[in-house]
Amino acid sequence: MLKVLSGNHSAAFGALLSRINFVAAYPITPQTQIIEKLAEFVDNGVLNAKYVRVESEHSAMAACVGASSVGARAFTASSSHGLIYMAEMAFWASASRLPIVMAISCRALGPPWNIGNEHTDILALRDSGWIQIFAESNQEVLDTVIQAYRIAEDERVLLPVMVGLDAFTLSHTSEPVELPNQETVDHFLPPRSDKPYLLSPENPFTFGNMSNPTEHMELRFMHHTALRDAKNVILEADKEWESLFGRSYGGLLDEFMCKDAEVVIVVIGASSGDAKEAAVVLRKEGIKAGVLRIRVIRPFPSEEVRNLLSRVKAVAVVDRDLSPGSGGILVSEVKSALYNLRCRPFVKGYIVGLGGRDVTVGDYLAIFRRTLKSYEEGDVQEDWFNLNLEVLEK
Amino acid sequence: MSLQIKELDRKEYLLPGHTACPGCPAAMGLRLLGKALGSNIILVIPASCATIIQGAFPKTSLTVPVINVPFASSAAIASGINGALGLQHKDVNVVVFAGDGGTGDIGLQALSGAAERGENILFICYDNEGYENTGIQRSCSTPYGAWTTTTIKGKQEKRKDIPSIIAAHGVPYVATASVSYPLDFIEKVRKSSKMKGLKYIHLHAPCPTGWRFPSEKTIEVGKLAVLTGTWILFEIEYGSFRLTGPSRFLLDKGKRRPVEEYLKAQGRFKHLNSEMIKRIVEEVESKWVEIKRL
Ligand SMILES: Cc1ncc(C[n+]2csc(CCOP(=O)(O)OP(=O)(O)O)c2C)c(N)n1
Ligand code: SF4
Numbered sequence: 255m256l257k258v259l260s261g262n263h264s265a266a267f268g269a270l271l272s273r274i275n276f277v278a279a280y281p282i283t284p285q286t287q288i289i290e291k292l293a294e295f296v297d298n299g300v301l302n303a304k305y306v307r308v309e310s311e312h313s314a315m316a317a318c319v320g321a322s323s324v325g326a327r328a329f330t331a332s333s334s335h336g337l338i339y340m341a342e343m344a345f346w347a348s349a350s351r352l353p354i355v356m357a358i359s360c361r362a363l364g365p366p367w368n369i370g371n372e373h374t375d376i377l378a379l380r381d382s383g384w385i386q387i388f389a390e391s392n393q394e395v396l397d398t399v400i401q402a403y404r405i406a407e408d409e410r411v412l413l414p415v416m417v418g419l420d421a422f423t424l425s426h427t428s429e430p431v432e433l434p435n436q437e438t439v440d441h442f443l444p445p446r447s448d449k450p451y452l453l454s455p456e457n458p459f460t461f462g463n464m465s466n467p468t469e470h471m472e473l474r475f476m477h478h479t480a481l482r483d484a485k486n487v488i489l490e491a492d493k494e495w496e497s498l499f500g501r502s503y504g505g506l507l508d509e510f511m512c513k514d515a516e517v518v519i520v521v522i523g524a525s526s527g528d529a530k531e532a533a534v535v536l537r538k539e540g541i542k543a544g545v546l547r548i549r550v551i552r553p554f555p556s557e558e559v560r561n562l563l564s565r566v567k568a569v570a571v572v573d574r575d576l577s578p579g580s581g582g583i584l585v586s587e588v589k590s591a592l593y594n595l596r597c598r599p600f601v602k603g604y605i606v607g608l609g610g611r612d613v614t615v616g617d618y619l620a621i622f623r624r625t626l627k628s629y630e631e632g633d634v635q636e637d638w639f640n641l642n643l644e645v646l647e648k
Numbered sequence: 649m650s651l652q653i654k655e656l657d658r659k660e661y662l663l664p665g666h667t668a669c670p671g672c673p674a675a676m677g678l679r680l681l682g683k684a685l686g687s688n689i690i691l692v693i694p695a696s697c698a699t700i701i702q703g704a705f706p707k708t709s710l711t712v713p714v715i716n717v718p719f720a721s722s723a724a725i726a727s728g729i730n731g732a733l734g735l736q737h738k739d740v741n742v743v744v745f746a747g748d749g750g751t752g753d754i755g756l757q758a759l760s761g762a763a764e765r766g767e768n769i770l771f772i773c774y775d776n777e778g779y780e781n782t783g784i785q786r787s788c789s790t791p792y793g794a795w796t797t798t799t800i801k802g803k804q805e806k807r808k809d810i811p812s813i814i815a816a817h818g819v820p821y822v823a824t825a826s827v828s829y830p831l832d833f834i835e836k837v838r839k840s841s842k843m844k845g846l847k848y849i850h851l852h853a854p855c856p857t858g859w860r861f862p863s864e865k866t867i868e869v870g871k872l873a874v875l876t877g878t879w880i881l882f883e884i885e886y887g888s889f890r891l892t893g894p895s896r897f898l899l900d901k902g903k904r905r906p907v908e909e910y911l912k913a914q915g916r917f918k919h920l921n922s923e924m925i926k927r928i929v930e931e932v933e934s935k936w937v938e939i940k941r942l
Contacts, residue, residue: 278728304731304734306728308761309757309761310757316724317728319728320715320727321728323725324733346717346718453715455687455689455690455740459714462717463714464703466704469706
């Protein structure tokens, strides 16, 4: 069934179709519509779930941890300050190996207050031990939420998953979205098993007590390898999804005309659509342009990035995020993936669109061109794209 | 007929070999909790001495299921457990066992939220009147005048009245208790566990390490707290207030032992001058005046 849905409602429908049975949530723009829709589903009896209207995001994730520990399929959503506020619990959830899924409508952090699109929030939690998948379209948001449970609950993985979507460009923009059939979804995503451990008086365990240095590293090694090897499970889920519903998102990354490209833009999220349009324009001019959209941020697809970019002349990594004092976050991930190549492509980082500033097809055209020029000139300077000099001078 | 000690379960739920200090009141609280509720329980323990007492992975001294959780999160974690168990139609006692910091300071927001939502959990605060796990720093529940490593001249402020704050949420049950009166505590745990909603028990827990008294004197110090009227045993059941245990007979000031006896038993009060002692005595008295009005 085709339905016109915003990105936020796509996330809520994804959770509904996943037959979640626990929600704990706290409102924050631009995510709020996700949890409002879920409250409506629960109150109208469409969704049989316990909904806890907690008093903070820290408690939202805490309640999800509690519920998931006794076997529930738990969901929440957040954004920006909410995500950072719950950070402690996010780390706790992943090291507890709980298959929670959380949608993040990515937004800038204050001060000054700003509700615009930016990826700094989700990327600040890249070390939190979660799987992080970033969508390009509302359809992908919905499909990915369902896939996320399948991946999270896989016994080889047992890790929580964040599904990122761009504030407003996706969260509040409506698109036609195909609602997958419930029966087929149920086949793809069976009920959560109670393996390996649930918190229960019948089979008492102590979870999370003190550990000694003699075991702690091993626990982290297991967490790390499970997260790293989740790549295979993500790919499997994508393949099976494609065979059931005819849609694939490339698994770890979405490659657009990269194979023979001389210049490639690497980007996350919805604006990759504009980058792809720009690449098409350049192809008509005889410039071999391509776009590489990183879909999975954790586990980072280093090997796949290396394979795709090793023969490219120049790479532009476009960050809608900032690690102040270092630069773009994605660019440093990409550079470290490429470092061990014998023959590395030229890489230039761009900071764009912070706090919801528009990034257009024209901007991507300029980025492609500037990157080729910088390549010729050997200019590796990070580029703050479209900085408003008047504001700086004031 | 009230509960007799010989009627208690002989089974231990906190096993010997745990890693608490000698004379630890938190360990006593856990032991008594096991005797009160048995094994149909899920315990939620935030960062505190109660974390350490269990011992280190892969061992544990608790025979009931335990989830250790971040400092601020216990009431919210318990809410999640309670919500999910409800959906599975399972009837399990979800019990938080938190220190005074994890209750009244960093844990208060989550606790207030859970109380307001009427979560079906039993929240027990064992109050050792400070952050003992991190080495004796002041908490909201440290009493006026007490030495801690962050109040080396004695705390200048009076303690936060956590039970009253929780009672103001209109929850079905709020009580105080003391490790020195185990039957009173166990009766309160049992009675409240049968009620629906958030139940709160504030367990006075004299800590030899932090309060500076010999480890064999825990029970004695706890008794002095009650008998001097400094710690008052009561319960508020569906809004109606009742003194319990020895506190029933202490409304009359003349029946109470002098507060100074309680203060003198502890090294943390040894720097007090007469003015500070006077203030403490007055605060005790004013609490009783408040209670007389109830
Ligand atoms: C967010 C956070 N801040 C600080 C700490 C460090 N910490 C661990 S236990 C503790 C004090 C606990 O005090 P209380 O709740 O009174 O329990 P007690 O140790 O006295 O039994 C502190 C400050 C922590 N674990 N988490
Ligand atoms: S410091 Fe006090 S409360 Fe903590 S373990 Fe030692 S005796 Fe128990």
